[in-house]
Amino acid sequence: MLQNTMNVSEAESFPSDKSPKEILTNSMPEGDPNSNTDITKEEESKPRWGPNHKGAKELANLYSSGKRLQEIICFSLGIMLMAVNFVLMVKYLSWEAVPSMVLCALLGMLSADFSSGIVHWAADTWGSIDMPILGKNFLRPFREHHIDPTSITRHDFIETNGDNMALILLPLLRMLYQLSTLTEAQIQDSYAWFSYVYLLAVFVALTNQIHKWSHTYFGLPWYVTLLQDSRVILPRRHHRIHHVAPHDTYYCITTGWLDWPLERLGFWGRLEATVSWLTGAVPRDDDMRWAQKRS
Numbered sequence: 001m002l003q004n005t006m007n008v009s010e011a012e013s014f015p016s017d018k019s020p021k022e023i024l025t026n027s028m029p030e031g032d033p034n035s036n037t038d039i040t041k042e043e044e045s046k047p048r049w050g051p052n053h054k055g056a057k058e059l060a061n062l063y064s065s066g067k068r069l070q071e072i073i074c075f076s077l078g079i080m081l082m083a084v085n086f087v088l089m090v091k092y093l094s095w096e097a098v099p100s101m102v103l104c105a106l107l108g109m110l111s112a113d114f115s116s117g118i119v120h121w122a123a124d125t126w127g128s129i130d131m132p133i134l135g136k137n138f139l140r141p142f143r144e145h146h147i148d149p150t151s152i153t154r155h156d157f158i159e160t161n162g163d164n165m166a167l168i169l170l171p172l173l174r175m176l177y178q179l180s181t182l183t184e185a186q187i188q189d190s191y192a193w194f195s196y197v198y199l200l201a202v203f204v205a206l207t208n209q210i211h212k213w214s215h216t217y218f219g220l221p222w223y224v225t226l227l228q229d230s231r232v233i234l235p236r237r238h239h240r241i242h243h244v245a246p247h248d249t250y251y252c253i254t255t256g257w258l259d260w261p262l263e264r265l266g267f268w269g270r271l272e273a274t275v276s277w278l279t280g281a282v283p284r285d286d287d288m289r290w291a292q293k294r295s
């Protein structure tokens with residue numbers, strides 16, 4: 001049997017309310033992502049996680065050609081809008097704007113991290129695959145990811161990034177309109193705001209790629225591991241804390257900077273208690289249903 005890819009001292013190196021033992025026993029080892037031989041005899045016939053999990057197979061088969069087309073369109077438009085807006089931002093850049101740009105870069109990263117947490121929390125906790133349009137197209141990857149976390153490492157560039165690109169289309173389209181129609185003086189006045197919106201969009205667009213890297217235990221380029229180790233982007237051991245069943249914390253997946261403060265505040269628990277009180281819905285009901293489809 002392969003050893004779990006994380007030992008107790010590594011599990012202790014990121015602050016969390018989960019104990020190292022809980023992390024090690026209630027999340028899938030990711031050192032053997034494709035065949036998952038690090039499993040017990042019982043799990044061999046009824047896998048708890050991984051590509052042989054019955055629910056994971058069913059969810060993987062729901063990835064349709066229509067969904068693929070949507071991802072290709074969103075990805076192409078997103079890249080185009082990022083490039084055109086970048087050229088316009090460079091055109092209006094002045095040296096005096098640099099300090100405010102650096103501040104906006106940090107605020108943009110922080111906002112992207114928080115947005116990733118909100119979207120991830122909402123998709124993990126509520127709704128179901130049976131919902132029209134939303135279910136099979138946008139909730140499916142979240143359900144699949146919990147029972148087969150390493151499936152993301154087998155997704156190509158389009159499948160990984162298509163949906164995040166969809167989120168940035170409208171803000172970048174609006175920005176393009178403003179940069180094309182406002183006067184130069186008006187653009188200079190709002191340059192810090194444009195920098196914030198642009199960097200927020202870039203980090204939202206990069207979020208699932210960063211998330212994919214946090215599940216990749218082999219062959220990462222040195223600069224990605226450097227960024228992970230220096231905690232500029234989501235580190236692997238940090239994200240492992242989210243993957244402890246029942247997946248109820250550490251939802252932020254861009255930089256992960258907000259995970260610990262939000263856990264200390266009990267933010268996600270309070271938010272879902274409010275939603276349950278208002279709607280009567282049970283948190284992670286659908287997620288649990290898919291996790292139990294083991295045979």
Ligand SMILES: [Zn+2]
Nearest residue numbers: 120124242247
């Ligand atoms: Zn999740």
Ligand SMILES: [Zn+2]
Nearest residue numbers: 145149211239
């Ligand atoms: Zn993950």
